[in-house]
Amino acid sequence: MEETLFDELKRYVGWSEVDERALRALHASAAPHFPAVAEVFYATILGHEGAKRSLTGGESQVGHLKITLQRWLDTLLRGPWDEAYYQNRSRIGRYHVRIELPQHYMFGAMNVVRRELNAIVDDTYRTSPDALKTVREALGRILDLELAVMLHTFREDLVAQSARAERLATFGQLVGSIGHDLRNPLGVIETSLFILRGRVGADERVKKHLDRIGDQLGVANGIITNLLDMIRNRPLVKERVRLEQVVAGAVDAVMRPEAMRFRAEGLAGLEVEGDPGQLRQVFVNLLSNAVEAASPAGAVSIAASREDGRITVAVEDSGPGVDPAVARRLFEPLITTKERGIGLGLALVKRIVERHGGSVAYEPPAGGGARFLVHLPA
CATH class of the missing domain: 3.30.565.10 (Histidine kinase-like ATPase, C-terminal domain)
Structure with a gap:
C-alpha cells in the first residue's frame, strides 16, 4: 500500500505505538487542565496586537474559540492519529490561509500549547523520570506533526490561491476586452428580433423559431453578465x-x-x-x-x-x-x-x-x- 503524506511525516518524526500509548495515558491527567490552557492561550493572543487582529470574529468569538481549542487538545492526546485526524488538521491550515494569518503566529501559538502541556507533564510525572522522558518525547513528536501538517496545507493552499489569482487576472483582462464587443452584436440581434416579431403574422413555425432566438439571446447575455460579475468588485450594500x-x-x-x-x-x-x-x-x-x-x-x-x-x-x-x-x-x-x-x-x-x-x-x-x-x- 502506498505511503500517505501523513505516514511519511510520522516516519520522519519517529512516531510509534509507544508515543500513542504515552499520549493516551497523559490524556486522563491533562484533560481537566484543558480549560486553563485555553485561557492562557487566548490571553496571550489578546495581549498581542498583531495576533489579536487574526481573530476574524474579534474578541466576541473568543468564547467559542476556547471550546474549539479544548476539542483540539482532546483529539491531540486521545487520537486516533489516522487519515481522518490528518484531514481535520489540514482544514486548520487552509483556514489560516483564508484569514491570511502570518505563519509566524502559528509557531508562536504552538509554542504556547507546548509550554502549557509540558508543565502538566512535568507535574504529572515528577516522581517517574522514565515515564516523564517518554511522555515528553511523545508530546514533542505530536506537536511537531501538528506544525508539519499545518505548514504543508498552508503552503499548498497558498500556492493554489496565488495560481487562482493569476488565472483570475488573466481571465479579467480577457473578459473586459470582449464583453463590450459581444454586447453590441447581441443588441443588434435583439432589436431586429423585436421588429421581426411584429411582422411575422400568424405563422406559428416562424414564431417558434423567433422564440428560440430570443431564448438563446437570453442565455448569451446571461453568460456575459456572469463573466463581468466575476471580474467586478461590486460594492456590498449591506x-x-x-x-x-x-x-x-x-x-x-x-x-x-x-x-x-x-x-x-x-x-x-x-x-x-x-x-x-x-x-x-x-x-x-x-x-x-x-x-x-x-x-x-x-x-x-x-x-x-x-x-x-x-x-x-x-x-x-x-x-x-x-x-x-x-x-x-x-x-x-x-x-x-x-x-x-x-x-x-x-x-x-x-x-x-x-x-x-x-x-x-x-x-x-x-x-x-x-x-x-x-x-x-x-
Whole structure:
C-alpha cells in the first residue's frame, strides 16, 4: 500500500505505538487542565496586537474559540492519529490561509500549547523520570506533526490561491476586452428580433423559431453578465437580511420540474448582515445546479442551522454527485461538470460568500448526490 503524506511525516518524526500509548495515558491527567490552557492561550493572543487582529470574529468569538481549542487538545492526546485526524488538521491550515494569518503566529501559538502541556507533564510525572522522558518525547513528536501538517496545507493552499489569482487576472483582462464587443452584436440581434416579431403574422413555425432566438439571446447575455460579475468588485450594500426571504426569492427564480421533490427547513428566524441581491445570486446558482443535477424526478433540499456564531445553509440534491477528480477545483472559474456549462456559477458563489466573510464547500453526502455548504457569520 502506498505511503500517505501523513505516514511519511510520522516516519520522519519517529512516531510509534509507544508515543500513542504515552499520549493516551497523559490524556486522563491533562484533560481537566484543558480549560486553563485555553485561557492562557487566548490571553496571550489578546495581549498581542498583531495576533489579536487574526481573530476574524474579534474578541466576541473568543468564547467559542476556547471550546474549539479544548476539542483540539482532546483529539491531540486521545487520537486516533489516522487519515481522518490528518484531514481535520489540514482544514486548520487552509483556514489560516483564508484569514491570511502570518505563519509566524502559528509557531508562536504552538509554542504556547507546548509550554502549557509540558508543565502538566512535568507535574504529572515528577516522581517517574522514565515515564516523564517518554511522555515528553511523545508530546514533542505530536506537536511537531501538528506544525508539519499545518505548514504543508498552508503552503499548498497558498500556492493554489496565488495560481487562482493569476488565472483570475488573466481571465479579467480577457473578459473586459470582449464583453463590450459581444454586447453590441447581441443588441443588434435583439432589436431586429423585436421588429421581426411584429411582422411575422400568424405563422406559428416562424414564431417558434423567433422564440428560440430570443431564448438563446437570453442565455448569451446571461453568460456575459456572469463573466463581468466575476471580474467586478461590486460594492456590498449591506443590511440586516432574513435568510428565509433571500432563499425564497432564489427558489422562485429557479424553474423546477413538477415531479421534483423540494424541501426547505430551518431558515425561519435566521439573519445575517449582507447584500440581499448578491446573497440571492448565491442561492440561485446553487439551486440551479441542484435542480439540473436531480432532474427530472429527483429531490432537492435546503437546510439551515446556527451554531457557534455562524449560520450554515446546506443545498443538497439527489443527482449523480461530483467526480472526486474535479471536486477540489469546483470553485475555480471555467471548471464545470456540465455538458453545456462554462464553469462560472460556483466561482461566483465562492467570490460572493467570501466577500461576506463566509466560506463555501462541497461535501458528498453518504447516500449519494451532492451537498454544498454555505457558512456565513451570524
